[in-house]
Amino acid sequence: MIISQGSAPLRVAAGAVRISASSVAAALLLLSPPALADAFDEYAGNTSYTFDLPAIADGWSIALDGFPTTSEEIDGYELAGRLLVANDQTVYLQKNYGSGVYVPVATLSDGPMDPSFLAISPDGSTIALGVGYGAPLLVFPSSILSVTSPPDLLSHGDVIELDVDYYDGAWYGNDALVINGGWNGPGGYTSGVYALDLTAPQIAEIPLITSIPGASGGIAVDSAGNLVTGIGYQTSPNRTGELRIWAAADIQDVIDGTASAYAYGGSEGSLLASNVLSAAALGFDGDDALHVGGGDAFGVGGASENGYAALIRASVVASVVGGSQTPVNEGSSSQYLELTPDACEDDSATSPIAFVGHTSALAIAWNPSGDEYSSPAGQCYSAGSASDFWEIGVTPKVTLYFPDGAPDADSDGVPDGADNAYLTANANQRDTDGDGFGNIADADLDNDGDVDTADYNILVASWSTQLGNPGYNQHADFNGDGSINTADYNIYLARYGTSAPFY
Template sequence: MKNFIKRQWLFYGAIVLMLLFLKGPAFAADDFFLYGNQDAGDVTECDVQPVIDSWFTALDYFRDGPNEGRMLAATGKNVYIQSAEGSSTWIKIAKVDYTMDPAFIRISPSGNTVALGLGWGQSILVFNASLLDAGTPEEPVDLSDSEEVLDFAENHYDAAWVGEDHIVINGGQWVIPGQSAVSGVVTLNITNETNITQGVCGSIPGASSGIAVDENNNLVFGIGAGTNTGELKIWPAGDWWTGNGPVANPLAYNGPEGLKFAHQVLSAAHLGFDEEGSLHVGGGVFVNPGPVNLESGYAALINHKVMTNALASVNNPEIDLYEVNETNGSQYREFGPDVCRNDTATGVMANGSALSVNWNPATPPGGANCVIGGNNDWWQPGVVPRLTTYKVNESRDGDGDFVADVDDHTPNTYETANVDSDGDGYGNLIDGDFNNDDVVNYSDFLEFRGKYGTNDSNADMNSDGIVNYSDFLMFRTQYGKEAPYYN
């Protein structure tokens, strides 16, 4: 008996020693990782409608409806539609009577309604997308003189749709009862012009910035400038939304509700969610630009798992507060199609299984004026923005195992079984993180040792019905790795 115990300890001791010296990688079939990580043909570019008499060209996709995949653009006095998905040709179809400094153009989830923020001190126009069907370059629809267009005189910087009948707006200098607001968030019922705004949150300590609502009506918005530039906060739907409108009592930004889950992600100027719930963020430095601030010239993507954990932290005080770690590749990715990374503003948006970055290519890559991290690509009249789109190829099968990458839990490793017992997105074959803490370490080894010789499905990495030495060899290749487990 003593010899048996001695042999067991020698065996486990040898395992630990091998684990300390041998490591290996893996990968998850998650759009967050697949954007831009496939073939060169999955990254495409097109020109955006040039900036005319303003500082920016605002964009949005039709995500549904007859124009699905195409985009609308607003700049100067005009609204344009993309001739076809991915095209660099833009067709003028509508106009306004005054020059816009376009804050946003937002198309409702169904593709039926458009909200156009004309800019600081100007109105928000809301109209049915079908109104644009009659527009031509020679006779564009006059949005300033149409009974079918609702005109809301509301202060705004950015907006997001909540269903089909409301938009939520982040803007400055609202007076919300009981609060001294520098910036604030309000909702607007867009069914007719008599509906007043309702306060959602006041006392935001800084300039207005981007705002986004996910498919479950969880709310995120950021601070664009000030001491807390780039700060992002999330509120669960139940804290601010009743189903038919906002809660009766507006929230305070520094109140007990919600969670600040990021503290300097760009300037949070462009926010939105993709279909998986990952948060895309754009921004830049417009005030006091210079190479000392590197939070410009790219777009960021925050993993949907971070957002889920943040919401869990809000709702359960026993869970540690969750803040995105920008050095962790499983939580945060950056997309910088401009090698100079010197834009004063960078937009980003999701359209189904694609992520698009709207950037300023004015400085030639590698040119004399290309300053990495500098801010010398000013948005101004004449700029021709570039849209770089990172696609998730729905049919690509990189490892040739007859399981498409978008469904493959081991997209770079041949395995037809495609088993993911714990449902974390990583296939058993590459998943040695048994406690799902995003690192394969001694705690996982202890779990593996406890399951050795059993038929535990999670520890059975090769899915042959028993946890044995073959599984240990697979586990050993993963030891010491942090998510994502590239393989």
């Protein structure tokens, strides 16, 4: 289904707009689990966990998001808390928490993608995928994803293709998107922000903020419905590093048709930050602290604008939108935090970033190519140099940060979001066959997806051997004690007759 909006913005009458304030408020509550004290003070001090993302074989970048709390499964795989990643011609589902292994769940026959953004609705039911510059925006139900038979998104009947301009997008409730992108609006082609009501009989652009000179930036909506976006108005020191926030009521008035779209002139909205990276990747965590990613895309921000992701405390965001505070003070550790997932701090862009509410994980993607491919190998470029570019051949990384009290179902000290056997205690996280399932839960020794007699035969073949002995099979040493014995047989027996996934 292709819905072409054309080059000029299409407007719908106020009476046709179905995005109600009450429905948005109810849906946005799903974005935030109960606050865990103030995670802002805890991310940097707790153990972080780093995993691979799917390698970039073509295209330039990746897009990712994490599923919220949802009961939905696809082919036996729980969606709640897992990362969803798009690159090349494929949409991937993280095979398991705590894993750098991914399984294809959708494809694009006319690829590769150079994905701009991927966003999962607050209830987990719908996915929006910006395929890349000049390509359509795809909106589709998560229920069509499949591990066993990945659908082609460009031919599936439940996929909506929208011919609109976009750079970044965020959900505004479960039935609407807000988009920041190049836009052929009044006065010609500029950047701007518009809404898409996905329930309208004819999906149309609803202008919210128009006439923003310069480059597009990221966009995000907090649990109260306040909207923050990167503003391309600034030309120095960084064209998209300015962040402005609009109160929920002001945005809703425009959507309802009781107020006109904001024609940006430099003073609209509340100034939240003057210059933070390129504001290319924006979002809110469970406390409504704002996370900011990107780099210094135009080469004018200086070394300090590369190699990190930023976090602005929730109380600062609330005070700015409420009019009681000036913009964030980047020199104040109580207001502003920088996280550096890559110790080299040499990335051209630290993004995308996603908060995964189900596991309370703040996921920051980054590019390790300089660390792995520089000459001599393993050396960093200079910190802040932005010499570490995203490119074909890179295997990106994602680092997960957790606050105190993040879910840990098996109480093994590893948060669920980083635990490759989250229902079975395994503090050592052994996964010797690299299939994404921790050894302690993985008695599928032949990796055919089932625990059966064939796996028993493999276990018996290494029975009573120890680490260093001929015939010792590290995969069959489920508990990792260096010996294959009755304890391992009991683990096998408890799993007999089960099928992947194994937790």
